[in-house]
Amino acid sequence: MRTAVLVEPTEFELEDRSEPSPGPDDVLVAVRDVGICGSDVHYYEHGRIGDYVVEDPLVLGHESAGEVVEVGENVTGLEPGDRVALEPGVPCRRCAHCKRGDYHLCEDVTFMATPPHDGAFTEYVAWPSDFAYKLPDSVSTAAGALCEPLSVGIHACRRGDVGTGDTVLITGAGPIGLMVMEAARAAGATDVVVTDVVEEKLSFAEERGADLAVNVAETDLETAVDDYTDGVGADVVVEASGAEPSIRSTLDAVRRGGTVVLVGLADEANVPFDVLEVIDNEIDVHGSFRYKNTYDAAVDLLADGVVDVEGIVDFESSLDDIDDAFQRAMDPTVVKGMITFEP
Numbered sequence: 001m002r003t004a005v006l007v008e009p010t011e012f013e014l015e016d017r018s019e020p021s022p023g024p025d026d027v028l029v030a031v032r033d034v035g036i037c038g039s040d041v042h043y044y045e046h047g048r049i050g051d052y053v054v055e056d057p058l059v060l061g062h063e064s065a066g067e068v069v070e071v072g073e074n075v076t077g078l079e080p081g082d083r084v085a086l087e088p089g090v091p092c093r094r095c096a097h098c099k100r101g102d103y104h105l106c107e108d109v110t111f112m113a114t115p116p117h118d119g120a121f122t123e124y125v126a127w128p129s130d131f132a133y134k135l136p137d138s139v140s141t142a143a144g145a146l147c148e149p150l151s152v153g154i155h156a157c158r159r160g161d162v163g164t165g166d167t168v169l170i171t172g173a174g175p176i177g178l179m180v181m182e183a184a185r186a187a188g189a190t191d192v193v194v195t196d197v198v199e200e201k202l203s204f205a206e207e208r209g210a211d212l213a214v215n216v217a218e219t220d221l222e223t224a225v226d227d228y229t230d231g232v233g234a235d236v237v238v239e240a241s242g243a244e245p246s247i248r249s250t251l252d253a254v255r256r257g258g259t260v261v262l263v264g265l266a267d268e269a270n271v272p273f274d275v276l277e278v279i280d281n282e283i284d285v286h287g288s289f290r291y292k293n294t295y296d297a298a299v300d301l302l303a304d305g306v307v308d309v310e311g312i313v314d315f316e317s318s319l320d321d322i323d324d325a326f327q328r329a330m331d332p333t334v335v336k337g338m339i340t341f342e343p
């Protein structure tokens with residue numbers, strides 16, 4: 001099977017590898033669509049993300065969906081021909097975190113495209129069947145692949161307890177911010193304010209339904225949010241840029257008694273945060289790491305037409321053109337590129 005392998009920063013090699021055999025609890029999936037995530041681009045450019053270092057050749061890609069071509073002997077509920085979205089993180093199922101239901105916090109997780117685990121820029125993946133979610137006919141495999149960033153958005157909104165009538169401020173209008181917007185609307189948010197520093201991203205967020213888009217390179221966020229909320233502040237702020245000034249600004253924009261959810265990964269671990277403001281204004285500050293138990297919800301939301309994920313895709317490329325696709329994905333005005341495979 002043809003597989004794109006990152007052998008050095010900015011260098012893919014197309015290798016011919018042998019197809020994996022599904023274990024008794026696995027499905028073998030012919031990959032159809034894989035999204036290019038910011039973390040893939042980061043590994044491509046720098047060969048590392050923090051402590052995760054690409055020491056051996058690595059297959060990137062963790063936003064994937066495809067068609068089941070074979071099932072292991074214990075698998076029920078899926079059969080060849082079914083189309084599935086693959087949840088990329090498979091936990092150990094035995095540790096304290098898994099046992100208490102926080103399987104996304106398992107420290108022994110196998111997460112696609114995170115060293116040393118290979119991802120999905122390849123023709124076939126064997127994957128545990130309970131982390132493969134059947135897609136109804138109305139949901140494409142491209143949308144199935146994007147259940148991954150949508151899941152990040154759903155989890156962030158759950159962490160922020162976003163509810164009916166809420167005003168949600170989302171800082172950063174990249175794919176994650178846009179997926180938070182979809183999930184927030186689905187959770188009942190009636191007002192969504194989005195920030196960015198790239199005008200094209202803000203226009204796109206508005207086209208997708210943001211009520212207010214603020215270019216924080218030009219406009220003071222606190223003033224803009226105060227104007228929009230009559231001085232009250234946002235009920236929930238979801239930080240989805242990872243930019244340090246944006247992380248710090250969350251406390252200026254959240255209402256007293258509101259919630260800040262930190263999703264974006266800052267380059268530096270230490271970001272000054274005014275703890276007296278957190279205490280005085282009784283702000284709940286939550287980290288949000290990947291997701292748990294979101295894929296069923298993501299598929300249902302897509303099937304019901306409540307959210308749109310495919311609209312964020314700027315371009316599709318083939319595996320043969322993966323280098324070019326990654327170069328395009330580095331353009332700051334591009335939101336999402338996909339690698340697609342011919343059936």
Ligand SMILES: NC(=O)C1=CN([C@@H]2O[C@H](COP(=O)(O)OP(=O)(O)OC[C@H]3O[C@@H](n4cnc5c(N)ncnc54)[C@H](O)[C@@H]3O)[C@@H](O)[C@H]2O)C=CC1
Pocket residue numbers: 037038039152171172173174175176177195196197198201216240241242243245246262263264265266288289290291332
């Ligand atoms: N916690 C988690 O589980 C996950 C975290 N992430 C992180 O979430 C963040 C967002 O991911 P993507 O959307 O893929 O990244 P992205 O880089 O495509 O989007 C970030 C957006 O923030 C904008 N931005 C930059 N500076 C800003 C500022 N000062 N204020 C507002 N916006 C600003 C950028 O122009 C860009 O549009 C990244 O830090 C990523 O590493 C991504 C996936 C999962």
Ligand SMILES: CC(=O)[C@H](N)C(=O)O
Pocket residue numbers: 037038039114290
């Ligand atoms: C941080 C990422 O972008 C990635 N989706 C991950 O969960 O590791």
